[in-house]
Amino acid sequence: MSTAERPVSSNFIRTMISEDLESGRYDQVVTRFPPEPNGYLHIGHAKSFSLNFGLAEDFGGRCHLRFDDTNPVKEDDEFVEAIKADVRWLGFDWGEHLHFASDYFDQLYAWAIQLIKAGKAYVDSQSADEMRENRGTLTQPGIDSPYRNRSVEENLSLFEQMKNGDFPDGTHVLRARIDMASPNINLRDPAMYRILHAHHHRTGDTWCIYPMYDFAHGQGDSIEGVTHSICTLEFEDHRPLYEWFIRELGIFAPQQIEFARLNLSYTVMSKRKLLQLVNDQHVSGWDDPRMPTLVGMRRRGYPPQAIRTFCERIGVGKGASWIDLSVLEDCVREQLNETAFRRQAVLNPLKVTLTNYPADKVEELDAPNHPQQPEQGTRKLPFSAELYIDRADFMEDPPKKFFRLGPDREVRLRNGYIIKCDEVVKDEQGEVIELKCSADLDTLGKNPVGRKVKGIIHWVSAAHAQKVKVRLYDRLFSEENPDKADNYLTALNPASLQETEALVEPGLLEAKSGETFQFERVGYFTVDSSDSQPGQPVFNRTVTLRDTWAKMKS
RNA sequence: UGGGGCAUCGCCAAGCGGUAAGGCACCGGAUUUUGAUUCCGGCAUUCCCAGGUUCGAUCCCUGGUGCCCCAGCCA
Numbered sequence: 001m002s003t004a005e006r007p008v009s010s011n012f013i014r015t016m017i018s019e020d021l022e023s024g025r026y027d028q029v030v031t032r033f034p035p036e037p038n039g040y041l042h043i044g045h046a047k048s049f050s051l052n053f054g055l056a057e058d059f060g061g062r063c064h065l066r067f068d069d070t071n072p073v074k075e076d077d078e079f080v081e082a083i084k085a086d087v088r089w090l091g092f093d094w095g096e097h098l099h100f101a102s103d104y105f106d107q108l109y110a111w112a113i114q115l116i117k118a119g120k121a122y123v124d125s126q127s128a129d130e131m132r133e134n135r136g137t138l139t140q141p142g143i144d145s146p147y148r149n150r151s152v153e154e155n156l157s158l159f160e161q162m163k164n165g166d167f168p169d170g171t172h173v174l175r176a177r178i179d180m181a182s183p184n185i186n187l188r189d190p191a192m193y194r195i196l197h198a199h200h201h202r203t204g205d206t207w208c209i210y211p212m213y214d215f216a217h218g219q220g221d222s223i224e225g226v227t228h229s230i231c232t233l234e235f236e237d238h239r240p241l242y243e244w245f246i247r248e249l250g251i252f253a254p255q256q257i258e259f260a261r262l263n264l265s266y267t268v269m270s271k272r273k274l275l276q277l278v279n280d281q282h283v284s285g286w287d288d289p290r291m292p293t294l295v296g297m298r299r300r301g302y303p304p305q306a307i308r309t310f311c312e313r314i315g316v317g318k319g320a321s322w323i324d325l326s327v328l329e330d331c332v333r334e335q336l337n338e339t340a341f342r343r344q345a346v347l348n349p350l351k352v353t354l355t356n357y358p359a360d361k362v363e364e365l366d367a368p369n370h371p372q373q374p375e376q377g378t379r380k381l382p383f384s385a386e387l388y389i390d391r392a393d394f395m396e397d398p399p400k401k402f403f404r405l406g407p408d409r410e411v412r413l414r415n416g417y418i419i420k421c422d423e424v425v426k427d428e429q430g431e432v433i434e435l436k437c438s439a440d441l442d443t444l445g446k447n448p449v450g451r452k453v454k455g456i457i458h459w460v461s462a463a464h465a466q467k468v469k470v471r472l473y474d475r476l477f478s479e480e481n482p483d484k485a486d487n488y489l490t491a492l493n494p495a496s497l498q499e500t501e502a503l504v505e506p507g508l509l510e511a512k513s514g515e516t517f518q519f520e521r522v523g524y525f526t527v528d529s530s531d532s533q534p535g536q537p538v539f540n541r542t543v544t545l546r547d548t549w550a551k552m553k554s
Numbered sequence: 555u556g557g558g559g560c561a562u563c564g565c566c567a568a569g570c571g572g573u574a575a576g577g578c579a580c581c582g583g584a585u586u587u588u589g590a591u592u593c594c595g596g597c598a599u600u601c602c603c604a605g606g607u608u609c610g611a612u613c614c615c616u617g618g619u620g621c622c623c624c625a626g627c628c629a
Contacts, residue, residue: 070629136556238624319621320621371587458588545590550589
């Protein structure tokens with residue numbers, strides 16, 4: 001897609017970048033997406049990396065993928081690979097620029113020494129508790145550490161001992177020597193390095209001290225020549241620190257820009273909570289189709305283009321925004337409407353017998369794969385005297401605006417004949433179990449003269465229909481903002497997954513994993529990638545169709 | 555009565571002193587063998603509030619109000 005055909009709505013980041021280019025502050029645009037490999041990516045991350053890769057593309061620059069792997073106890077290679085796959089799935093390419101903060105550990109260590117020598121960093125030997133107590137509060141300044149004025153030589157040798165593994169975890173920390181009375185808490189001598197005798201997924205046991213985010217992120221950006229370091233709002237308070245390190249080190253200065261993270265209704269986005277949903281088995285895993293993770297959405301059948309459309313549509317700003325889940329679902333429908341082949345499937349079957357159609361006759365009706373795209377061809381639909389329709393398409397005592405089937409009413413069978421309901425058969429409990437209908441055999445592919453039949457319903461031939469497993473997914477939470485509840489788990493939607501069966505047209509048995517179809521008048525369904533067997537597809541409902549009739553009723 | 559941010563239609567979001575873009579939602583109407591899709595039309599005399607500057611303010615100034623973030627040896 002070229003910039004010309006994409007309607008690019010302006011935003012404050014674009015404006016800042018343009019100004020930086022015009023002023024000559026930077027002569028190119030380099031951005032980066034910097035996840036920590038400690039979990040799976042979710043839709044919020046997609047907003048971030050769509051922004052970063054999109055900006056780079058629009059300005060003719062590049063976007064790096066950098067893993068901020070500075071905390072070995074939480075990170076794993078499994079996540080590195082999963083994150084790469086997710087970014088690629090959305091169609092973005094970092095080219096040669098796959099980087100890791102851990103690639104810079106040597107450089108970072110050298111820079112730490114440089115700051116010690118300049119009297120800008122010191123080894124503190126207070127406990128974590130003492131440090132917290134002496135940091136002060138939001139309204140009171142902190143107190144200098146008793147170790148704050150150690151000599152450069154002592155700091156140097158202590159720091160080297162830290163690096164050599166002479167101390168256990170938590171005994172010492174390297175701190176930037178800034179200002180314990182700063183109104184910005186991030187500037188009250190922030191930690192630069194901590195002792196962590198932990199195995200790192202890439203550097204192994206080479207290190208037992210690891211840089212903090214604040215001492216690694218900006219420098220990583222600088223090393224890579226990142227011009228615009230785009231992050232979320234909570235890092236706004238870190239920007240002065242980001243700039244302090246860059247300035248003291250005298251290295252290339254990127255511009256940090258913050259934007260508001262995505263909030264989606266009826267879902268939670270925090271990694272901790274998503275992890276708990278998985279661990280406590282409220283969902284089947286990170287890729288459960290109800291999860292807001294990209295792996296979950298992929299399995300749910302959300303097309304990557306829909307997620308990109310969503311990210312563009314919601315825009316980017318600095319005000320905390322809440323996007324309704326329906327916006328995402330509309331992007332999914334929009335995309336799937338274009339690409340999904342149409343099929344017929346009945347979820348709640350009600351038997352229909354055509355009394356004037358030969359009992360042993362079978363017709364092969366032609367049905368388009370996509371009515372708006374005739375070039376997509378047709379498939380054959382077996383038709384016979386015994387059919388199933390959906391129970392919701394029949395009402396014994398229909399209200400005014402109902403134009404489906406009822407006693408003595410006519411309805412069009414999708415891709416087939418017009419039928420009329422002559423008799424309603426009930427069981428002892430009075431429940432409708434069968435409809436006896438007559439077909440107007442002169443209505444295949446044409447409308448009858450003199451009367452209009454407005455209702456159209458879908459169906460399957462009883463003798464030919466195949467039974468498949470179907471999973472109907474709904475929003476994971478029933479509260480708009482689950483975090484508002486005392487415990488977000490109480491907001492879980494008990495009906496978020498409904499497992500059932502459907503009767504589908506025979507061709508659907510050969511559907512391949514990952515393929516998505518529109519079950520006409522029902523919704524979009526995708527073949528589950530994990531639980532389907534050859535010839536035995538399991539269908540996940542990706543999203544329902546818009547239903548103005550349902551809306552009218554309520 | 556610490557610091558940093560944000561306030562424009564139901565939800566997002568342009569706008570950068572010259573008289574309120576756009577998208578989604580919504581409401582009409584048309585087409586339709588999916589009550590889907592598509593297509594037309596409608597949808598902020600007003601920009602959190604109150605003052606001020608100006609010929610002119612959503613944009614500048616002053617003072618309020620509301621909301622978000624920060625006290626990890628997490629990122």
